[in-house]
Amino acid sequence: MAKKVALMQGNEACAQGALYAGCDFFAGYPITPSTEVAEVLSIELPKIGGKFIQMEDEIGATAALIGAALTGAKALDSTSGPGMSLKQELLGYACIAEIPCVIVNVQRGGPSTGMPTGPGQSDMQQAMWGTHGDHAAIVLTPASCQEIYEETVRAFNLAEKYRMPVQIQLDEICAHMRERVTLAEPGELEIINREKPSVSPADYKPYDATKGMVPPLATYGSGYRFHVTGLNKAADGFPTTKAELVDAEERRQIDKVMFNLADIQKNEEYLLDDAEVILFAYGSTSRSARYAVNELRKEGVKAGMFRPLTMWPFPDDRVAELSKQAKAIVCPEMNLGQMVREVQRVAQGRCTVAHIGRVDGEPINPGQIIDKVKEVL
Amino acid sequence: MAYDYEKSIRPGKLPHIWCPGCGHGIIMKGLIRAMDTCNLDRNNTAVVSGIGCASRLPGYLDACTLHTAHGRAAAFATGVKMAKPEMTVLVVGGDGDGTAIGGNHFIHACRRNIDMTYIIMNNSIYGMTGGQFSPCTPTGALASTTVYGNPDPTFDIAKLAIGAGATFVARGTAYHAAQIDKLIAEGIQHKGLAVIEILDDCPTTYGRRNKFRSVIDMMKRLKDIAVPVAAAAKMTPEQLEGKVLTGVLHKEERPEYTEQYAEVIKRAQGV
Ligand SMILES: Cc1ncc(C[n+]2csc(CCOP(=O)(O)OP(=O)(O)O)c2C)c(N)n1
Ligand code: SF4
Ligand SMILES: [Mg+2]
Numbered sequence: 001m002a003k004k005v006a007l008m009q010g011n012e013a014c015a016q017g018a019l020y021a022g023c024d025f026f027a028g029y030p031i032t033p034s035t036e037v038a039e040v041l042s043i044e045l046p047k048i049g050g051k052f053i054q055m056e057d058e059i060g061a062t063a064a065l066i067g068a069a070l071t072g073a074k075a076l077d078s079t080s081g082p083g084m085s086l087k088q089e090l091l092g093y094a095c096i097a098e099i100p101c102v103i104v105n106v107q108r109g110g111p112s113t114g115m116p117t118g119p120g121q122s123d124m125q126q127a128m129w130g131t132h133g134d135h136a137a138i139v140l141t142p143a144s145c146q147e148i149y150e151e152t153v154r155a156f157n158l159a160e161k162y163r164m165p166v167q168i169q170l171d172e173i174c175a176h177m178r179e180r181v182t183l184a185e186p187g188e189l190e191i192i193n194r195e196k197p198s199v200s201p202a203d204y205k206p207y208d209a210t211k212g213m214v215p216p217l218a219t220y221g222s223g224y225r226f227h228v229t230g231l232n233k234a235a236d237g238f239p240t241t242k243a244e245l246v247d248a249e250e251r252r253q254i255d256k257v258m259f260n261l262a263d264i265q266k267n268e269e270y271l272l273d274d275a276e277v278i279l280f281a282y283g284s285t286s287r288s289a290r291y292a293v294n295e296l297r298k299e300g301v302k303a304g305m306f307r308p309l310t311m312w313p314f315p316d317d318r319v320a321e322l323s324k325q326a327k328a329i330v331c332p333e334m335n336l337g338q339m340v341r342e343v344q345r346v347a348q349g350r351c352t353v354a355h356i357g358r359v360d361g362e363p364i365n366p367g368q369i370i371d372k373v374k375e376v377l
Numbered sequence: 378m379a380y381d382y383e384k385s386i387r388p389g390k391l392p393h394i395w396c397p398g399c400g401h402g403i404i405m406k407g408l409i410r411a412m413d414t415c416n417l418d419r420n421n422t423a424v425v426s427g428i429g430c431a432s433r434l435p436g437y438l439d440a441c442t443l444h445t446a447h448g449r450a451a452a453f454a455t456g457v458k459m460a461k462p463e464m465t466v467l468v469v470g471g472d473g474d475g476t477a478i479g480g481n482h483f484i485h486a487c488r489r490n491i492d493m494t495y496i497i498m499n500n501s502i503y504g505m506t507g508g509q510f511s512p513c514t515p516t517g518a519l520a521s522t523t524v525y526g527n528p529d530p531t532f533d534i535a536k537l538a539i540g541a542g543a544t545f546v547a548r549g550t551a552y553h554a555a556q557i558d559k560l561i562a563e564g565i566q567h568k569g570l571a572v573i574e575i576l577d578d579c580p581t582t583y584g585r586r587n588k589f590r591s592v593i594d595m596m597k598r599l600k601d602i603a604v605p606v607a608a609a610a611k612m613t614p615e616q617l618e619g620k621v622l623t624g625v626l627h628k629e630e631r632p633e634y635t636e637q638y639a640e641v642i643k644r645a646q647g648v
Contacts, residue, residue, distance in 0.1 A: 071461040227443075
């Protein structure tokens, strides 16, 4: 049977990926350039008996997302910069209460209202550190419509598996460009659903990690009566200020991610084997970077590209290795220096680390990258 | 025989955190009795709150309980109800939580007329943070951030709820304890968004500052200012000066939100 292929926008591919993953709940608030995700799901979700609700603001949307997730829903929310700033408190709530859900941030220029229709990559550090308090984050950065489709499925899988919010960081270019997307057949891509408790309701503790770092999550309305709070809590879900319990819980919630890096991290390595200059690029900027690598190769420059699809947790180990191999790592980003800070931190001065920043609402073009590479070599 | 509250309380969770004389406990007992009156299945009842002294209530109840972030309870609860309309959803919280930081979610829950019962425990103050004024603090009253007298006008929560579209609005007081469960039960049985405001006291952060010598004085005030709606109908505006109406203040029938969305699903599916 012929595969189902469709021409679609990145935002639409995101909505389609969510549906494939089993998303049955969306809550959001309209904002450019993310609105198409909501529009598509407002049409598609009721068709499958799912729920779509447009909330009164972005905080309310994340609140509804968490409430729905506790009833067993696989929930998605999409937004852009100003909305993402509003969501930060409840993103932290989803971290500490360990609620699986997926939030898409289609990045635009900023701060504040900035450039609503212009692309940006300026929320990359916010994605990790935007909410207060120590926590782990999983942040995915796809770069094509096909990849947005598949990475949205992966985002749901990671959210369910690790019982936490997962963020997808798009940018306006990826979100609005149209490409061919091959839609997966049922069963073709793996779908992971959260682990449900195997113990009786009387024995259930929502944060009991004795059998693994990710405790099973029961569903409201299924006979399990449990308490959920944003306060530091003990295994039974009730607030505690006991130092050793708070410490253990805080650390477990970070360790559940950091001890599973091989499962969570994903990168593309393009012509890296002999590369002397490595472009560290992601999202739409990586498309210019790939073009630049090809052009540089034609001129005999040993260029390659390292492209994280999981940006957070940051690929420390691999970037450290690359910093030993390369003379220089060049980071093109539509911001004034965000992920380059991580590259510098990890490279520890072993190679030159250079940045190309652009925040004028225009994409970084291959010529700019080629010029920078020639300058640093 | 004494009423058995224990069966609805989570084993081992008492004593509660509330101060002696705090009205929140009276309201919790009323809520427990109302849940009983309505025969609520606690497995299918979500009790959702924000942050504040009042919002600590769900932790004591043996149900599906969700203690959220300051002001956001109505929005979390909307997610629960929307995703699982067969659940009974109760929202509880303070005046500050519901009408200041949570005001936006509050009015939109009222507007949607989503089938939930929102119990606001109005002690006219931010109790938990030590007595700063709230949108429900009387003008002129003393609070830790209004030591020269509160310059802010005061919200009338019931009027706010009616204006925003709530289809059942009632008011009681912590003094009139026997009425609380009746109002809440009627709210639970009502289809749509029900707001039950219970005027409450905070002896610790409001009473002391505002020259109430004891909890009894605060309770006496609640007794004195409350006028049942039926009695008020026979009173002159002069007689009603400084009084607040209690009982069921508003009741109407309007399409409920999750039922409306069920229609959306039917239309989308072409049935
Ligand atoms: C976002 C945020 N802002 C401020 C606070 C601090 N805070 C906690 S409880 C509270 C006031 C609670 O007052 P109310 O809702 O009236 O409940 P009460 O304590 O009086 O029962 C405030 C301001 C917070 N927890 N979160
Ligand atoms: S501070 Fe006030 S509202 Fe809080 S528990 Fe004490 S009396 Fe009640
Ligand atoms: Mg209060």
